[in-house]
Amino acid sequence: MALSFFSKSKKAVQNRFRDDYATKMRLKYDPYYHAMESQHGTNVRLHGRDMIMLSSNDYLGLSFHPKVIEAGRAALLKWGTSTTGARISNGSRAFHIELEEKLAHFLGREACHVHSAGYLSCISSVAAFAQKGDIIFADKNIHSCLWEGIQLSRATVERFSHNSPDDFREVAAAASTSDAPKLLVIEGVYSMEGHIARLPELTEIAEDHNCFTILDDAHGFGVLGRHGRGTVDHFGLSDKVDVICGSLSKSLASTGGFIAASREAIEYLRTTGKQTVFSAAISPASAACAQASLEIMQKEREHHDRLWANTKKYRAILKNLGLDTWGSETPATPIVLGSKERVYPFWKALLEKGVFTVMSIAPAVPIGKDLIRTAISAMHTDEQLDKIADAMAYAVKKL
Ligand SMILES: Cc1ncc(COP(=O)(O)O)c(C=O)c1O
Numbered sequence: 001m002a003l004s005f006f007s008k009s010k011k012a013v014q015n016r017f018r019d020d021y022a023t024k025m026r027l028k029y030d031p032y033y034h035a036m037e038s039q040h041g042t043n044v045r046l047h048g049r050d051m052i053m054l055s056s057n058d059y060l061g062l063s064f065h066p067k068v069i070e071a072g073r074a075a076l077l078k079w080g081t082s083t084t085g086a087r088i089s090n091g092s093r094a095f096h097i098e099l100e101e102k103l104a105h106f107l108g109r110e111a112c113h114v115h116s117a118g119y120l121s122c123i124s125s126v127a128a129f130a131q132k133g134d135i136i137f138a139d140k141n142i143h144s145c146l147w148e149g150i151q152l153s154r155a156t157v158e159r160f161s162h163n164s165p166d167d168f169r170e171v172a173a174a175a176s177t178s179d180a181p182k183l184l185v186i187e188g189v190y191s192m193e194g195h196i197a198r199l200p201e202l203t204e205i206a207e208d209h210n211c212f213t214i215l216d217d218a219h220g221f222g223v224l225g226r227h228g229r230g231t232v233d234h235f236g237l238s239d240k241v242d243v244i245c246g247s248l249s250k251s252l253a254s255t256g257g258f259i260a261a262s263r264e265a266i267e268y269l270r271t272t273g274k275q276t277v278f279s280a281a282i283s284p285a286s287a288a289c290a291q292a293s294l295e296i297m298q299k300e301r302e303h304h305d306r307l308w309a310n311t312k313k314y315r316a317i318l319k320n321l322g323l324d325t326w327g328s329e330t331p332a333t334p335i336v337l338g339s340k341e342r343v344y345p346f347w348k349a350l351l352e353k354g355v356f357t358v359m360s361i362a363p364a365v366p367i368g369k370d371l372i373r374t375a376i377s378a379m380h381t382d383e384q385l386d387k388i389a390d391a392m393a394y395a396v397k398k399l
Helices: 002-018 021-029 066-079 094-107 118-127 144-153 165-174 199-208 231-235 263-272 284-299 302-320 340-352 382-397
Strands: 038-040 043-046 049-053 111-115 135-139 156-160 182-187 211-216 243-247 257-261 332-336 358-360 371-375
Touching (some): 049 382, 066 284, 094 257, 111 263, 118 144, 118 211, 118 243, 135 144, 135 165, 144 182, 144 211, 156 165, 165 199, 182 199, 199 211, 257 263, 284 302, 340 358, 340 371, 340 382
Parallel strands (some): 135 182, 182 211
Antiparallel strands (some): 038 043, 043 049, 332 371
């Protein structure tokens, strides 16, 4: 009897993934998880064909920079492949501390903690500081990792319309009679939309309501501000944001994440943040690559200049074709097509012409905003931008 009970329960779970509609559709249309045979910079090889990568987040194009590669190689030789454990159990290494101090200094914060993924950093930056009974005001379009952090914190969440200070003001006013601790959770640059947070207005309202402000700058870091210090620096509002979290996997051309804040906040995180306490440390090579990129960002201005020149050129290409970029202000550039029936042929046409992009369809984006998500890199060449322009023109004809 016991056996049959267990096998039935197991079957229910198995049926869940066998019958999953989204998985069936993904396997049928096959838009994701393509296995590239090789890569050099923004050139990838897929099914024996050379393609231009237009959906990575290598904004500054440092993932093939010789100094970054050399830093990773040297770290592997010196420190081995992994620390094989959480820092609370088998200790930090000199390279963790060095990277954290450099990031903290760069961002004008007292302290920083790095994780093996940006996703972990961003979950932890909410889940460690918020708790049950708190009220979190959150932009409706924040990244999945921030929603997870909110859920784990068990705080009450009040959403406001995307990047709308007016709606935030109303939502915050409605909660103003409560003396619960309040937090604001936003992104600096929204990953899908490419919008820059309206930080001056949002932080002013947050101050009026005594909110502790957490900002995920995964897509602003390296892109905005002095030498790429990010969205907070872009607006000169360093003292208005309490926690900046982000990713090492975009402009810093590595893999990992960070949280930068006051020393007290970081020490608290190291005691109470589950993702911080119970997950293995970032690897030596990843830390070294991020640190090398951080140094290059400050010394070699040309990557940043090239990124913005390419972005301007790319934006003009899309505009000339009448494509809707959702008002993107940054290198993260969506092409909004409005339905999956329009997105799929567009994506396929680009692929046919040798341009690799990613489709993002509802519910990953709001209904009616189904889009192709693209991102420009400093590494895209003029010749590649010309090819991208031809491919886009071809894809438009397929709509
Ligand atoms: C806004 C935002 N936050 C956090 C992350 C997670 O970063 P990572 O890919 O380094 O885990 C991403 C990744 O796409 C992101 O777009």
